[in-house]
Amino acid sequence: MSDHYLMPSLGAGMTDGIVIEWYVEPGQVVRKGDVIGLVDTDKGAIEMEVWEDAEIAEILAPPGTKTPVGEPLLALRAANGKAAPKPSAEPSVEPPPPGPKATGTKVLEAEPVVSGEAKPVRASPAARKRAAELGVSLGEIAGTGPQGAITLADVERSAEAGQASAPEEPPAAEAPAVAAPATESTAAKATPVARKAAEALSVDLEDVAGTGPGGTITRKDVEIAAKAREPASGEEPDRNAAMRRAIAAAMARSKQEIPHYYLAHSVSLEAALRWLERNNRDRPPTERILQAALYLKAVAVALREFPELNGFWEDDAFRPAEAIHPGLAISLRGGGLVAPAIHNVADRSMDEITVAVRDVVQRARAGRLRGSEVTDATITVTSLGDRGVETVFGVIYPPQVAIVGVGTPVERPWAEDGMIGACRVVQLTLAADHRASDGHRGGLFLERLAALLQHPENL
Amino acid sequence: MTDSPQVRARSGLRKAFRRIAPEIELDEIDPRADLREEADLDSVDAINLIVAIDEELGVEIPESDYDDVSTFETMIRYVADRLPEGS
Numbered sequence: 001m002s003d004h005y006l007m008p009s010l011g012a013g014m015t016d017g018i019v020i021e022w023y024v025e026p027g028q029v030v031r032k033g034d035v036i037g038l039v040d041t042d043k044g045a046i047e048m049e050v051w052e053d054a055e056i057a058e059i060l061a062p063p064g065t066k067t068p069v070g071e072p073l074l075a076l077r078a079a080n081g082k083a084a085p086k087p088s089a090e091p092s093v094e095p096p097p098p099g100p101k102a103t104g105t106k107v108l109e110a111e112p113v114v115s116g117e118a119k120p121v122r123a124s125p126a127a128r129k130r131a132a133e134l135g136v137s138l139g140e141i142a143g144t145g146p147q148g149a150i151t152l153a154d155v156e157r158s159a160e161a162g163q164a165s166a167p168e169e170p171p172a173a174e175a176p177a178v179a180a181p182a183t184e185s186t187a188a189k190a191t192p193v194a195r196k197a198a199e200a201l202s203v204d205l206e207d208v209a210g211t212g213p214g215g216t217i218t219r220k221d222v223e224i225a226a227k228a229r230e231p232a233s234g235e236e237p238d239r240n241a242a243m244r245r246a247i248a249a250a251m252a253r254s255k256q257e258i259p260h261y262y263l264a265h266s267v268s269l270e271a272a273l274r275w276l277e278r279n280n281r282d283r284p285p286t287e288r289i290l291q292a293a294l295y296l297k298a299v300a301v302a303l304r305e306f307p308e309l310n311g312f313w314e315d316d317a318f319r320p321a322e323a324i325h326p327g328l329a330i331s332l333r334g335g336g337l338v339a340p341a342i343h344n345v346a347d348r349s350m351d352e353i354t355v356a357v358r359d360v361v362q363r364a365r366a367g368r369l370r371g372s373e374v375t376d377a378t379i380t381v382t383s384l385g386d387r388g389v390e391t392v393f394g395v396i397y398p399p400q401v402a403i404v405g406v407g408t409p410v411e412r413p414w415a416e417d418g419m420i421g422a423c424r425v426v427q428l429t430l431a432a433d434h435r436a437s438d439g440h441r442g443g444l445f446l447e448r449l450a451a452l453l454q455h456p457e458n459l
Numbered sequence: 460m461t462d463s464p465q466v467r468a469r470s471g472l473r474k475a476f477r478r479i480a481p482e483i484e485l486d487e488i489d490p491r492a493d494l495r496e497e498a499d500l501d502s503v504d505a506i507n508l509i510v511a512i513d514e515e516l517g518v519e520i521p522e523s524d525y526d527d528v529s530t531f532e533t534m535i536r537y538v539a540d541r542l543p544e545g546s
Contacts, residue, residue, distance in 0.1 A: 192473070196481040216486075284519070285509040292503060333482050333499050358510075361503040365480045385502045387495070 004060070004072035008048060010041050010374050013249045016068045017041045019061050020202065029055045029079050035370060036074075042242035043338060045200060045367040046374055055079050064202070190217035197222040200239070200367060243336040254398050258313070259434040262393050263442050267450040268416070269409050269424045275456040292328065292383050293353040295406050297459050298452040299381050300324045300346035306445045308437040309430075310378050312399040318436040326404075327377025327397070328357060330364045338364050339380050339397060340373035350459065384408045391427040401436040404449070405429035468516065468539035472531070475511035479504055490531040497531070517543045 007017055017039040024036045035047045036056075057075040061067050190198070190205050197219045198205050208217050254260075272294060280288040303310045303324050311320040324346045327339035340360050345353055363369055380397050383406040390410055394403030407427035414423030428449055432442045452459060462470075476483055480498070488497040495505060513519050518541045520528055528534040 191484055191486055192477045192481045193484050195477075219484075280522075285506055285513065285522075288506060290503060290506065331501070333480070358503055358507055361501075362479055362507050365482060365504070387501070 003054075003076045005036075005050065005054075005074035005076055007039070007061075007067045007069050007071050007073055008371050008375075009069045010039070010046050010371055011043060011246070011250075013246055014041055014043075014069055016066055018066045019063050019073060020045055020200075021063050022059055022074075024056050024074075026056050026058055029053070038368075040200070042246040043374060044239060044243065044369070047368055047370040049371050053079050190222075191219065193219045194222045196367070240335050243332075247336055250397060251395050254396050258396050258398060258401075260396060260431050261434045261439050261442065262429065262431050263439065263446055264391060264393075264427055264429045265443075265446040265450055266425055267428055267453060268414055269426045269453065272453045272456045273409070273424055287351065288354070289350050290354045290357055291385075292357050293350050294453070294456055294459070295383050296326050296328065296342060296345050296353055296357070296381055297348075297350055298449055298456075299326055299379070299404050301459060302445055302448040302452055303379065304346060305448060306437075306441060308441060309402040309432055309445060311401060311436070312378075313401050313433055313436055314399050318401065321378035323378065325376045325378045327380045327400075328360065329380055329382035329394075330361055332364070338369060338374070339377055339382075340364060340369050341376035341378075343372075343376065379404065381406070391429060393429055394431045396431055396433055401433035402442075403431050405431070464539035464542050465535060467542060468535045471516040472512065472535060472538060475508060475515045478511045478515075479507040485531070488531060490535075492530060494528070494530050494534065512538065 010017070020038040020040050022037040024030055024034075030036055030050045030053070032050060032052045034050050036050050037048045038045050039048055054076040055078065057077045059074055061071075061073040067073060190208075194208075194217045195205070197203070198208070198217075201222060203222050205217055205222075208221050273291075276289055276291065276294065283289075307320040308318065310324055311318060313319075323344055325341040325343050326345055327341050329337055329339045331337045342353065342356050342360065348356070360369070360373065377397070377400065379400055380394065380403040382392055382394050382403060384392055386408055388408040390407045392405035392407055394405050396403050405428070407429070409424045409426045411422055412425045413420055414425060416423075428446050430442050430446055473485060476485055476498075480500070483498050485498075488494070494500065498504075500508065509520050516538055518538045520537070524537070528537050
């Protein structure tokens with residue numbers, strides 16, 4: 001008997017998902033934490049991780065299948081050939097529930113995933129898409145790209161060799177995501193947004209008539225092509241509308257159920273910003289510490305002393321989280337936002353947090369967040385960066401119990417030690433669940449956070 | 460390659476943008492307006508863009524030069540002037 005990998009619940013209100021792509025195939029051995037596939041949800045495409053070592057026995061839900069949360073997607077065997085132990089048979093490792101509706105459905109045991117960790121098969125997104133279209137198994141292709149990655153050309157070659165009936169298409173059909181020798185004229189056949197939409201909607205750009213300048217394919221063209229191809233089910237995957245509904249459900253529930261209290265505190269950022277400037281002066285861009293990393297680290301360190309702000313309100317009781325995984329609110333250009341977890345922030349260096357933040361922001365933009373990232377956050381941090389307003393009062397993302405806001409730093413007259421001077425000041429705010437904590441403790445938390453920011457070198 | 464530095468810079472910048480924020484429609488932004496405003500780049504996107512430009516085109520943009528790359532047009536010019544030989 002084999003165990004099953006079930007459609008994960010990836011957040012509040014998720015009822016089902018559609019597998020976009022499997023990165024694995026029957027017979028392949030996967031390790032705990034491996035990214036094994038991509039699923040389309042109302043929060044966009046999310047990468048699924050496996051909860052333990054196993055061998056893939058069978059793919060039960062091929063790409064395109066709509067599957068309810070908790071229903072089987074894959075049959076698994078233990079890597080040695082026996083059935084994999086049921087994850088639910090390990091009550092000692094209880095993962096944090098991803099959302100309020102998670103009770104009763106199986107939840108992935110999410111493992112912190114370090115950025116850039118190897119997938120079972122290395123392949124460019126374009127290659128994966130093409131392989132899926134051509135029905136070519138990535139596992140059987142020898143990659144010629146960097147570090148043995150499978151490129152679009154590898155896929156096409158393999159398809160040609162294996163299937164005489166494979167549809168013939170000019171190789172310039174799709175610009176590979178990286179390192180294409182494309183000149184301006186070939187690269188401009190479709191706009192970047194159209195390419196992304198085509199990937200998300202599994203539309204082949206070759207099938208799309210471009211109406212843009214010079215026959216360029218626009219996003220609208222892709223959407224129209226997707227609609228035309230849509231089966232009779234009539235369920236059009238309108239990403240923005242779906243995300244809007246997900247946000248609406250979570251925020252309405254938050255404001256209906258959570259008695260928020262709000263605190264704000266003005267803090268001088270001079271010490272912190274000078275420290276950052278000094279540190280970053282001689283570093284290449286890749287190694288520059290981000291302000292967001294500084295705030296995340298300070299919040300996480302402060303939270304060690306305020307466990308009542310880091311956890312979940314469930315079943316009329318507060319359950320403190322075992323780790324500190326702040327979710328970083330990222331506003332998406334198409335509308336909506338996501339707040340993926342940055343794992344174990346208190347224990348990581350500012351450099352590591354910076355790398356994690358840059359990676360997660362880039363993947364959020366590309367619609368490639370991982371399941372653990374969308375389910376693991378234990379508190380939310382919203383930092384407005386340098387182009388926002390002074391103060392943000394957050395709305396708690398249930399079942400979390402707090403959200404920390406960092407406004408845009410502004411230069412203000414500031415009195416200190418009897419002297420007035422110009423000073424860069426930031427408004428720190430806390431919106432917290434009054435069922436789980438009280439304003440006095442919330443105030444002490446902001447005080448602690450402010451104190452930590454005065455000595456960033458100690459963080 | 461016989462493409463002019465301008466063409467290579469423009470093409471490389473498109474790739475860099477596609478990497479850091481594939482949802483941005485570069486064709487729809489005003490090349491002479493403030494790039495961060497036009498493309499709605501937050502500070503993390505901005506640093507990711509600088510890194511992607513370095514990786515795609517081999518052009519490093521030091522922080523002191525950020526004012527010289529504040530629009531898409533000036534960024535193309537800046538990058539075109541500094542493309543490594545033989546790239």
